Amino acid sequence: MVSSSDAELAARLQAGDQAAYAQFVDEHSGHVYRLALRMMGNEADAEDVLQETFLSAFKSIDRFEARSSLSTWLYRIASNAALMRLRRYEPDQVSVDEPVERDDGDLLPRQFFDFCCLPEEDLLRDEARAEMDRAVDELPATLRSVFILRDIEGLSTDETANTLNLSVSAVKSRLMRARLKLRERLSEYFAHEPAAVHVGDEE
Amino acid sequence: MSTHSHHHHDSESCRRYLGSLSDYADGALTDELCAEIEAHMEGCENCRVVVNTLTKTILLYRQSPAPDMPDAVKERLYKVLHLEKFYRSDPTDPQGSSST
Numbered sequence: 001m002v003s004s005s006d007a008e009l010a011a012r013l014q015a016g017d018q019a020a021y022a023q024f025v026d027e028h029s030g031h032v033y034r035l036a037l038r039m040m041g042n043e044a045d046a047e048d049v050l051q052e053t054f055l056s057a058f059k060s061i062d063r064f065e066a067r068s069s070l071s072t073w074l075y076r077i078a079s080n081a082a083l084m085r086l087r088r089y090e091p092d093q094v095s096v097d098e099p100v101e102r103d104d105g106d107l108l109p110r111q112f113f114d115f116c117c118l119p120e121e122d123l124l125r126d127e128a129r130a131e132m133d134r135a136v137d138e139l140p141a142t143l144r145s146v147f148i149l150r151d152i153e154g155l156s157t158d159e160t161a162n163t164l165n166l167s168v169s170a171v172k173s174r175l176m177r178a179r180l181k182l183r184e185r186l187s188e189y190f191a192h193e194p195a196a197v198h199v200g201d202e203e
Numbered sequence: 204m205s206t207h208s209h210h211h212h213d214s215e216s217c218r219r220y221l222g223s224l225s226d227y228a229d230g231a232l233t234d235e236l237c238a239e240i241e242a243h244m245e246g247c248e249n250c251r252v253v254v255n256t257l258t259k260t261i262l263l264y265r266q267s268p269a270p271d272m273p274d275a276v277k278e279r280l281y282k283v284l285h286l287e288k289f290y291r292s293d294p295t296d297p298q299g300s301s302s303t
Contacts, residue, residue: 022281022289029280033272047276051283058284107221114252116259123263132267151264157231176225183253183260 006070013061025054028071031153032078038148039082041137049085053078068162075155075163079145086141107180113191127193135185139178146171147178216243217250224250228258 012020029050036049057077064073115123122128136144136152149160150171161171220240226232227240244251274292281290 018286019289021284022286025280025284025286026289029277030272033276034269037270043273043276047279050272050276051280054280054284108218109221109249109253112249112252114255116255123259129267132263136264147264151261152267154265172226176222179225179228179257179261180221182264183257186260186263187256 007066010064010066010070014064021058024070028074029054031071032074035075035078035148035153036082038136038152039079039145040085045085049078049081052081056081072159072163075149076165079149079164083141083145090141107177109180109184111184111187111191113187115187115190118190128189131189132186135182139181143174143178143181146174147182150175151179217247220250224254224257227254228261
């Protein structure tokens with residue numbers, strides 16, 4: 001569903017209004033960059049994807065139909081740009097028509113260390129954050145895109161399906177696999193990573 | 204909600220419920236399946252830990268700070284799009300605040 005301000009902005013964009021272009025870039029470029037950075041895992045590629053996204057959005061703005069919001073439409077362009085670029089780097093991993101239930105390894109949990117009880121300072125320290133980022137980077141691109149949109153960017157299942165042109169069940173299945181893989185990896189990390197020094201542990 | 208619990212480790216059930224735990228964490232399951240999983244977890248420490256850590260994993264990622272777009276990246280974007288005259292550095296970005 002499209003809000004009236006969205007429809008108004010779309011109309012101005014379609015009329016070639018430069019100020020509207022600037023407003024659109026100003027409102028959405030931060031989100032697109034963040035998505036691109038998480039998808040690509042490095043700043044240089046993220047910037048390329050960012051530029052490609054807006055260039056291609058402006059080129060095809062005439063074809064924007066108010067069936068989705070401008071932001072969903074733009075996210076779709078950005079995800080495609082990122083996946084296209086990733087396909088060049090990881091041709092085996094990224095295929096649009098990959099069967100959803102491809103066997104991508106055993107999902108059975110092996111690590112049962114309950115890291116929930118660790119102090120927040122251990123869970124949130126920089127090394128843990130870096131490990132979390134690496135874990136996402138190392139997911140297969142098809143799982144990564146779903147996980148980023150759904151769990152990091154906070155889109156709903158429907159919005160994610162819409163953005164990536166997937167069925168809701170494919171989104172759920174990929175999200176499930178992404179989450180289980182990340183859980184396994186973080187459990188492994190927290191189980192073996194020496195915790196930060198705790199004052200008072202000695203007593 | 205069921206009060207009976209399985210006191211043995213039943214890996215067949217663990218395997219069967221595994222695919223639903225992600226939906227469970229989202230609260231997206233039917234009440235019936237939810238109750239079934241909760242009854243199973245009462246007797247299954249491993250599945251309890253998996254659900255706890257799965258939920259925590261999702262939460263940690265949801266809370267992860269959003270990386271900012273550097274001002275220079277934004278400036279180059281405006282240039283590529285021929286919108287230079289509309290470019291303003293973000294006043295909240297300490298690196299960009301001096302340019303106006």
